[in-house]
Amino acid sequence: MGLREEKQARQRALIIENAIALFRERGFDAVRIREIAEACAISDATFFNYFGTKDALLREWAELELDTSLVLGTRRAGAGGLRRVVGQWAAEWARRIGGEPELMAEAWSRMRFGDLGVGTDSARGRLSRTDSLEALVAEAQRVGNIRSDLEPRLLAQLIRNCLAGSVSSWLAEPEGERAQTLQNRLVQGAGVLLDGFRKRNERVPAPRASQKPNSSPSDS
Template sequence: MTVELGLRERKKARTRQLLAETARRLFAERGFEAVSVAEIARAADVSEATVFNYFATKEDLVYHGMEAFEQELLDAVRTRPRGTSVLDAFAGFVTTPRGLLATDDPEAQEALLAISRVIATSPALRARERQILARYADSLAGVLAEETGAGPDDLRPRLVARTLIGLHAVLLDYVRSRLVDDDPDVRRLGQDVRREGERAVALLRTGLGDYPSA
């Protein structure tokens, strides 16, 4: 029974990956708004219902990895070394190259570059991203409130969380503006993101660097 379940889960994972890759290819070719879920289903040789079994919305075909990113971000804050501020733990996480900025595979770079441009030019995807970032902020605020024992009337966990997620959003916008406007040198872009992230953190450190106190 255990082996059967393992095979079933692997099959589901392959189908999920196929749908996401098919969608991203079509979005890169024609733009997010121009591609329907029915077209994605036909290209992947599945039913439209199957697509929605794996992805609740069309936007989730692009953002399906964001849940894992959220958990990694929260873990970076929860497991930071004693004496390390939330700001420093968060900054270390968001300025670490990942995805497009962390691979040397030309094909992977091209695919990630294409989807970054799709997101940058799609109002629907940008709106969905704002919703996801708002959820990140709520989750991070919950972690900070639990850690500090803050009550429901204490605004500081929410203020700090929204400020930090705002930093992350600004860095995303910076990367996308470079990808859309330039023919990017990915390695240099990664270095520039880290530099700009560190400058932004330096600006915040005066106000947030000791929060919460160890």
């Protein structure tokens, strides 16, 4: 990365950091783009060089939170397989969402699932990155833990969309009507999907009963 690209990456990160701080303090709708620009000591025009809308900025922050959760979940899973990684990822993501559910709900209500994990490398200051989930799926295929007749990128995208859809639906439900904790919802949904990744003719164990929100998490 050259000096120019590094400077642009720092500027993009600063815009996200300052914007999210304002959103947390006053709410997403109450913050204007001009106020974000002023907090970053840049012009409105410079802001638009990095982000077309506030929505785009919020979506990128949410995806960065998702990716950070995956990194931490992978680290905590150690040498565990793909299912354990996803379980740890779900636990970390649920913890982060639980810390600021209102802002997360704003973000995930605006998310376009087809963009998850894809990135827009041409966007100013956005770093090109390797998809670590795709690498995990490819390794699981290599050692024979899951089916290998489909591209790792497709399977990784399915996992992301499954978890993102579970988060969006959970956040949209009235708090008193949620039948599961978010972590259990994520683990159960991903588990059903991963069962479909199994090698042909491999026997699938019966799913566990779901837990109520006040129950202890079954997979952490």
